[in-house]
Amino acid sequence: QQQVKQSPQSLIVQKGGISIINCAYENTAFDYFPWYQQFPGKGPALLIAIRPDVSEKKEGRFTISFNKSAKQFSLHIMDSQPGDSATYFCAASVGETSGSRLTFGEGTQLTVNP
Amino acid sequence: NAGVTQTPKFQVLKTGQSMTLQCAQDMNHNSMYWYRQDPGMGLRLIYYSASEGTTDKGEVPNGYNVSRLNKREFSLRLESAAPSQTSVYFCASSDRQLLFYGYTFGSGTRLTVV
Numbered sequence: 001q002q003q004v005k006q007s008p009q010s011l012i013v014q015k016g017g018i019s020i021i022n023c024a025y026e027n028t029a030f031d032y033f034p035w036y037q038q039f040p041g042k043g044p045a046l047l048i049a050i051r052p053d054v055s056e057k058k059e060g061r062f063t064i065s066f067n068k069s070a071k072q073f074s075l076h077i078m079d080s081q082p083g084d085s086a087t088y089f090c091a092a093s094v095g096e097t098s099g100s101r102l103t104f105g106e107g108t109q110l111t112v113n114p
Numbered sequence: 115n116a117g118v119t120q121t122p123k124f125q126v127l128k129t130g131q132s133m134t135l136q137c138a139q140d141m142n143h144n145s146m147y148w149y150r151q152d153p154g155m156g157l158r159l160i161y162y163s164a165s166e167g168t169t170d171k172g173e174v175p176n177g178y179n180v181s182r183l184n185k186r187e188f189s190l191r192l193e194s195a196a197p198s199q200t201s202v203y204f205c206a207s208s209d210r211q212l213l214f215y216g217y218t219f220g221s222g223t224r225l226t227v228v
Contacts, residue, residue, distance in 0.1 A: 009154065034216055043118070043204050044157070046216025089156060096212040099145045099164035101172065104156040 003027050004092050006105030013112050019077040021108045023090035026071065032096035035064065035075050036104075038087045047088070048075075051096070080112045116140055120205050120220035127195045127227045135190040135223050137205030145208045146188035147217065148172075148180060150201040157204065163188055195227045 006023045013019045025033075034049035050057045050064045050073070057064045063076040077084055090105040121136045139146065144165045149157040149172075159172030161180040169180050177199060179191045188207075192199060202224050206217040 004156075006156070032212060034212065036216070041221065043206070043219025043221050044217075045219065049212065049214075049216065093212070098143070098209045098212075099162075100208075100212060101147070101159055101162055102157075102212075102217065103173075104149075104158070106154055106156040 003103050004090060004105040006090050006108060008108060009106065010109045013080045015080065015082060015112055015114050017080050019080045019110055021075045021088055022072065023105050024072045025092050029094045030092040032093045033066065033073050034091050036089045036091060044089055082112045082114050085110055085112050118205055118207055118218050118220035120223050122223060124224050129195060129197060129227060131195050132193050135203055137189065137220060138187045139207040140186065141207060141218065143207035143209040147206045148190045149204045149206065151204060152201050160190065197227045199225065200227045201225060
C-alpha cells in the first residue's frame with residue numbers, strides 16, 4: 001500500500017521551462033512534507049520541505065505548493081536547467097524530529113534538455 | 115568528510131548466501147535508517163533505529179535483521195539472500211529538526227542476488 005503516490009514517473013522539459021511534479025497522500029496524520037533530489041550514483045539529498053500550516057514555500061527556483069484539503073502537494077521548478085536533471089522524491093512523515101520515519105513516493109526522473 | 119559511509123558499494127551474492135551491509139555516521143546523529151530503492155517503487159523503509167539501543171521494523175523488514183552497534187554504526191544483515199533482495203540499499207541518519215536538515219543519506223550499496 002503506497003501511502004504517498006507521485007506522478008509523473010518521468011518528465012522531459014526544455015531548458016527555461018517549468019517542471020511540475022505532483023504527490024498525493026492518504027494519511028491525514030502526516031505533518032511534514034519534504035522533497036529530495038537524487039543524482040545518479042548518489043544518495044538522495046533534502047531539497048525543500050514544508051509544514052501543513054502554510055500553503056506555499058519558495059526557495060530560489062524551487063517552490064512547494066500544499067493543498068491540505070485535497071491531501072496533495074507539488075514541486076515546481078522554475079527556469080529549469082540541465083543541471084536540475086535528477087530523480088525527485090516527495091515524502092511525508094508524522095512529526096519532523098529525530099526518529100520520524102519518512103514515507104517516500106515512487107520518484108520522478110526529470111530530464112531538462114539544453 | 116562528515117557524512118554517512120556505506121560499505122561495500124557493490125556486491126554480488128548467490129541465492130542463500132549471507133552478508134552484512136555496514137553503515138557509519140560521524141555527525142553524532144541519534145536516528146539511523148535502512149531503505150531499499152527499486153525502480154518505480156521509490157525508497158521503502160526496511161528498519162530504523164530512533165536512538166542508540168532501539169530498533170524497529172519498517173515497511174519491508176522480512177528477510178533482514180539489523181544491529182545498532184553503537185551511536186555511529188547501524189548494520190543490515192541478509193541471512194539467506196534471495197533474488198527479490200536485489201536492490202540498491204541506502205543508509206541514512208537524522209537529528210534535530212527535519213524541516214531544515216532532513217535525512218543525510220549514504221551513497222548506497224548496489225546488491226545483486228543471482
